[in-house]
Amino acid sequence: xFWASELNRENWGWRVVNGSxxxxxxxxxxxxxxxxxxxxxEVDMASATFSLRNWTLxxxxxxxxxxLSGPEHxxxxxxxxxxxxxxxxxPHGIIGQSFSSTAPRYGMTDEYPDExxxxxxxxxxGAIEGEAAMYEMAWPHATDFTFSxxxxxxxxxxxxxxxxxxxxxxxx
Numbered sequence: 001x002f003w004a005s006e007l008n009r010e011n012w013g014w015r016v017v018n019g020s021x022x023x024x025x026x027x028x029x030x031x032x033x034x035x036x037x038x039x040x041x042e043v044d045m046a047s048a049t050f051s052l053r054n055w056t057l058x059x060x061x062x063x064x065x066x067x068l069s070g071p072e073h074x075x076x077x078x079x080x081x082x083x084x085x086x087x088x089x090x091p092h093g094i095i096g097q098s099f100s101s102t103a104p105r106y107g108m109t110d111e112y113p114d115e116x117x118x119x120x121x122x123x124x125x126g127a128i129e130g131e132a133a134m135y136e137m138a139w140p141h142a143t144d145f146t147f148s149x150x151x152x153x154x155x156x157x158x159x160x161x162x163x164x165x166x167x168x169x170x171x172x
Contacts, residue, residue: 002048002059004073011046011063011073056080092149094135097128 006013006029014029021036028034033042040051047060058078064071081099097105107127110120123132134146143150 002061002075004061004071004075007046007061007073011061016046016061017041017043017048054082054084056082092147093145094124094128094132 001019002017003013003015006016012030015027017028017032019026019036019041021034026034028041028043028048030043030045033040035041038052040049042049046062047058050057050059056079058080060076060078061073062076064074079095079098092100105127107124108122110118110122112118125131128135129147137145
């Protein structure tokens with residue numbers, strides 16, 4: 001886990017990543033790294049890179065500017081795939097769909113006002129399968145939703161458009 005609350009005013013910390021490996025708890029901070037089976041974790045200053053097979057997740061902590069209340073730091077995420085990751089691992093869910101096609105996905109977007117309160121209405125419709133409500137989970141660790149592939153068997157034949165080795169990124 002990456003904890004934005006562990007970042008200091010200079011935007012780095014000694015215990016920003018924690019977890020367990022082989023039944024042993026660990027913490028990582030500035031300059032720390034750890035290998036746990038196939039998972040590689042590296043912490044820079046305000047960012048951590050998690051790599052597993054052909055997938056990489058970059059988590060960057062950043063200050064919340066002009067904050068009125070609430071958390072002082074936010075987390076920005078960048079997902080990357082290499083080679084045949086999308087064809088082999090059957091990406092799914094809201095983020096995974098960014099990798100399930102070679103064609104760009106464009107969905108609804110909001111127009112943000114220069115000032116005042118704002119409530120979003122764009123929920124990625126057009127860029128995701130179905131509607132955002134179809135991705136709501138019954139509990140925090142649930143894996144069952146309309147487009148879930150968690151219980152799916154490995155695909156015998158991979159779609160040609162996903163099998164082609166390529167690199168892809170879904171940022172922020």
